[in-house]
Structure formats: structure tokens, C-alpha cells
Amino acid sequence: METRVAVISIIVENADSVEALNALLHEYRQSIIGRMGIPYRERGINIISVAMDATVDSINALTGALGRLDGITAKAAYSKA
Helix, strand or coil: CCCEEEEEEEEECCHHHHHHHHHHHHHCHHHEEEEEEEEECCCCEEEEEEEEEECHHHHHHHHHHHHCCCCEEEEEEECCC
8 A cells, every 4th residue: 555754733732642642653653753752841741743654544543543532632634645
């Protein structure tokens, strides 16, 4: 199957969901190119960017699963090719 490069932007507003978030990222580790996390202490949130090279279905599945976690918002941006 054809793969695409994408970045998933994640906002973490509930620290109790971090363990489940990390478990999901671990599950998709074979498709993850890299990740960057920024704690924003003044607002009490964390901002995470995850770069992936995977099928659109796989990227959508991870983004959807992340977005269903309590206090987590996730959106994906895709490369054109």
C-alpha cells in the first residue's frame, strides 16, 4: 500500500490520559519518524507533534484513537505525495 508523510498535532489538557497516549504511540512505533513534545507550563498543557510515514488509514486510525482520549485533541496534516 502507498504511504504518506503526515504530522499529527496533539494537545494534552488532561495529564491522566498521558499513559494511554503513550501506549497508542508505542503501538504505532513502526510508522513514527519522530516526535517532539513541548510542555506549556503557564497554561498547564502539553503540545506534541508526531511525524509519521504510513498509510492514510493508519494515520487516521491513530489520530481518531488519540482524539477519543479524555482531554486530548489530535489533528493530522498530510503531504501531497
